[in-house]
Amino acid sequence: MNAFKAGVKELAKWIMANFDEFTFYAPPKSYEADTSVIVLSYFEEGAEAPTFIYFMDGLREEKT
Numbered sequence: 684m685n686a687f688k689a690g691v692k693e694l695a696k697w698i699m700a701n702f703d704e705f706t707f708y709a710p711p712k713s714y715e716a717d718t719s720v721i722v723l724s725y726f727e728e729g730a731e732a733p734t735f736i737y738f739m740d741g742l743r744e745e746k747t
């Protein structure tokens with residue numbers, strides 16, 4: 684748990700320091716708030732495609 688808290692704290696500082704570089708994707712209002720997640724994206728220097736950040740706690744595994 685302490686490792687998680689330290690990691691989240693570090694990630695939050697990085698996101699806040701680079702906030703203007705991010706695009707945020709949110710689900711439509713029709714989605715349930717307790718099952719939806721906000722996805723972040725940003726472009727790394729020189730990249731042609733964005734990098735997406737998903738928070739694992741907001742994902743649910745489904746077998747197809």
